[in-house]
Amino acid sequence: MFIDYHTHHARCGHAVGELEEYVKKGIEIGLAQIGLSDHMPLLHVDPATYLPEMAMPMEELPRYVEECLALKEKYKGQIDVRVGLEGDYIEGCEEQIERIVKAYPWDYVIGSVHFLGEWDITDFRQTAGWEGKNKLAVYEQYYDAVMKAAATGFYDYIGHIDVIKRFGFKPDEDVTHLENAALEAVKKHGLAIELNASGLRTPVKEMFPSRRMLDYAYELGIPLTIGSDAHQPERLGQYLEEARAALKEVGYTQLATFNCRKIMLIDF
Structure with a gap:
């Protein structure tokens, strides 16, 4: 079974390609299921005064869902389209997030932490945010947010759980206890995680999560899905063979x- 549950599209502003292009590409490469999972609109910053091309405008959200559902029907029998959302966890915005999660007929919602306050730690334009910061304190804040996301009940799985490492900024101190606590929170609240292969094309050159975290997730019995985090149609499925091989090495035989x-x- 060949699946890809993490994809982005032109509507979010920082990806290219229309939704239908991804679906057609999925058919071309032999996907059995494709998850359409664009970014939730920004809730805690003003898109007009923040940075451009961060997420879809709020007025586009219903149109996004309508188009996903139309493609699901149009390509029935050729590929199984699953309608998803990458729903940022923003501390303090829980009521707004819950309204979005409950308003639409999602197949799944990814819980991802990109923002610590107004700082997007995954944005290459914002790496200067690390300057002068205690890296361990940043990691503690990040994994605390992941655990809070897991506890909300809003999400089906946690996306790129250790994405904090993306640009190679790491504390000198061991952070195993933080990573383990996040996975234990996922287990406690009955969520899955993803193996996000896109880390192989980032400065850290490692999938999200690391092999050590994968081993612990397997030990805990956490279900796991898989995604390329493609922001271009041609990257759909990228590195997923490597991801599947890594999962088999760990002991996983099933995908969520x-x-x-x-x-x-x-x-x-």
């Missing part, structure tokens, strides 16, 4: 899929 917010494990 989602339909109407319900999880189903499939052999791969």
Whole structure:
């Protein structure tokens, strides 16, 4: 079973390609399921005065869902389209996030932490934010947010759980206890995680999560899905063979899929 549950599209502003292009590309490369999972609109910063091309405008959200549902029907029998959302966890915005999660017929919602306050730690334009900061304190803040996201009940799985490492900024101190606590929170609240292969094309040159975290996730019995985090149609499925091989080495034999917010494990 070949699946890709993490994709982005032109509507979010920092990806290229229309939704239908991704679906057609998925058929071309032999995906059985494709998850359309664009970014939730920004809630805690003003898109007009923040940085451009961060996420889809709020007025586009219903149109995004309508287009996803139309493609799901149009390509039925050729590829199974799953309608998703990468729903940022923003501390203090829980009520707004919950309204979005409940307003639409999602197949799944990814819980991802990109922002610490108004700082997007995943944005290459904002790496200067690390300057003068205690890296361990940043990691503590990040993993605290991941644990809070897991506890909300809004999400089906946690996306790129250790993305804080993306640009290679790491504390001198060991952060195993922080990573383990985040995975234990995922387990406690009955969520899955993803193996996000896009880390291989970032400065850290490592998938999200690391092999050590994968091993611990397997030990805890956490279900796992897989995604390329493609922001261009030609990157759909990128590095997923490497990701599948890594999962098999760890011991995983099944992947998590989602339909109407319900999880189903499939052999791969």
